[in-house]
Amino acid sequence: MENKKKINSLISEYFIFIIFIVLVAVLAILKPSFIGPRNLTNIMKQASINGILAFGMMFVIISGAFDMSVGSTLAFAGILAALLGKGQVPLIVPMFVAMIAGLAVGILNGVGIALGNLPPFIMTLGTQTAVRGLALLACGGNPVTGLSENYRALAAGNILGIPTIAVFTIVVIIICSFVANKTVYGRRVYSCGGNLEAARVSGINTNFIRISTFAIAGLLAGLCGFLMTSRVTIGQPTAGEAYEMDAITACVVGGVSMSGGVGKPLGVVIGTLLITVIANGLDILGVSAYWQKIIKGIIIVAAVLIDVKRKNNKN
């Protein structure tokens, strides 16, 4: 009885993980090439950008908000990185500038929301639109080409057989998981999302926490811009459109609650992989792009629906 209960609670806890494993198994049986090294490398690359964005988004959602602007921020930062990445400057310069640009947008979002009391939807919708305009303005509406050899090679390269771009993601995941689980700051983000007023009364500087979560999301979107430019070898002002939706999806599918205060980094990793694997698997199976969208939509809603039902039953 006791054991059965334990197993049930384990299944509940890792439900999305189980779905993920089943999905991988099914795809592997249908198409053995799915688990070939070539495709696995591909999945890692595909999951990388969204993975980094999702981790920034995770902090924002746990703190009780969400950020619609990261896709635009990615594009703007990517253009800046491309403009700087044409010459022979060390790559650290465009990376740094892209991240600072992202950080600036994030802080702006946070200040508007925490100090200006604007709803996150409105504030980040505003920056989504305006920053996209900045990206177009910075490059005159044309893609930025002529990146240096080094810069183009970055995303194509490997470190110990792992795509460099995925190494960035892994580092980001490790740092973010550590911050969320192990630091005072991380606990305070959860407290703010759980009950903002109670957190304030407990002596937590809630304005700082809220602004900083947006700053993290912006910073990481900036990093994504830098990586994206290398991956597609040009600076695209239209890059990253609707990426914020994929990031939010990865979080929600991974068990991060949209009402704040709840969510685990491991869940976000699984959420990211799950939506990547769905897209990749359907590609391999030769399903048309139109159907892919329909199936993706259904799977997202179904995954969360099952999760919600399960949680309700528990109470």
Next chain:
Amino acid sequence: MEYILDMQNISKTFTGVKALDHVQLQVRPGEVHALMGENGAGKSTLMKILMGIYTMDEGGSITFNGQPYHVHNPREAMDTGVAMIHQELNPILDMTVYENIFVGREIHKNGIVDKKAEIKEAKRLIEECGLHVSPTETLRHLTVAQCQLIEIIKAISVNAKVIIMDEPTAAITDREVELLFGHIRRLKEKGVAIIYISHRMDEIFAICDSITVYRDGQYIGSGKTSELNEAALIKMMVGREITDVFPKVEAKIGKTIFEAKHITREDKKVRDVSISVREGEILGIGGLVGAGRSELVEGIFGMHKLSGGEIYVKGKQVQVHSPADIIKENVALVTEDRKVTGLNLSGTVNDNISMVAIKKALVNGLYSKAKARKLSEEYIQKLKIKTPSGDQIVRNLSGGNQQKVVISKWLLNDPDIIIMDEPTRGIDVGAKRDIYLLIGSLVQQGKAVILISSEIPELMGVCDRIVVMAEGHFAGEISRDQFSQETIMALASDIAV
């Protein structure tokens, strides 16, 4: 037909836990019937079954108005003639009074709302209830008490034969309680039965005709209020005798440790109020609802802007701009509404207990779950918090245990001055006693406690000194040897010029 409502053999099992075990309830038409029992006794579960929110286990039967009663949701219950006023109100704040009254059963012609008819009917109902608000007023602009009365009007307007009232007086003033009781009496005359849930003994004896008691999901007994007394009732509820409802612990009173002088809030809800408290002393703050007691301590604690006043902790003046500033001086505030300002309901017990003194849960500068668990286990034991483990989500605990979690959160930070705003509201007799004993042990350690309470007997039982506020002003101060209910009431109702 003797009973309007007859519930027999009702059981309810939640995933292996028996929340109700073959209990019964019999209510006569036109009576006020109290349901009593500690939190977790099963009162709410029973009422949720009656409202169709839960389905009972096989074998139970409910007869309503002489007919078998089967409902699947609150809507069906209301249509049958059973309405409930919930403890936690859920009014739609941005809608008007009349819209709230008719939400879900709008008066309409072919799907088009008949606004005029709704306003007219709402006006009639409001006047009948003796309330002075316009039907077109937005609920956001009303007080909690007024919202509560709107909920009651809503229940009355469906012509219910049985109305369940869950802690209806938790948030309203004495004057409004009288209004409510007046209305309950009028409903009785019409033959409406009221099922009344409250922790306040005085109310039970003032308004109820009969009482049914539950304990741990079991039916304990029922009887006429006139044949029961308070002591017998408490014994039925807790299963043992509580001889001393307000245990007063002797503590040595030392020098002044905290002073707030001439506190005036920017919003003028508190004007020129000074209080001070000494080591080992329990200072009570009394007054009617709306007297500015919570507003005073929230102002002192940096939750609201002050336009004047000075705060001294251990003789040193402190500039308070946010709660963090005064927490640093070892002052704690157990706020009035634990759900709004006290707890992270979606967090675990451990998360909540380490929320203020998180630095204690660090190992080498990093948050350690193991350490946080160890710290919270200490308080779970010390304060007798009933929870399966520290990893339980706080939302799932009962009110009394949630309150103990809030208190633990502050105690872990080793405060010297502890302000408690209505710490026993909505919690049962046993848990109340635990909190009084805890307050006693705090002052014995030389700490100072400031206690806000709307229950005068509680203040008189526990405090060394009481400051009374009225309309945002200081109305008077009484020392323990001068305590009397009449003096406190007189000061509290005194409207300052």
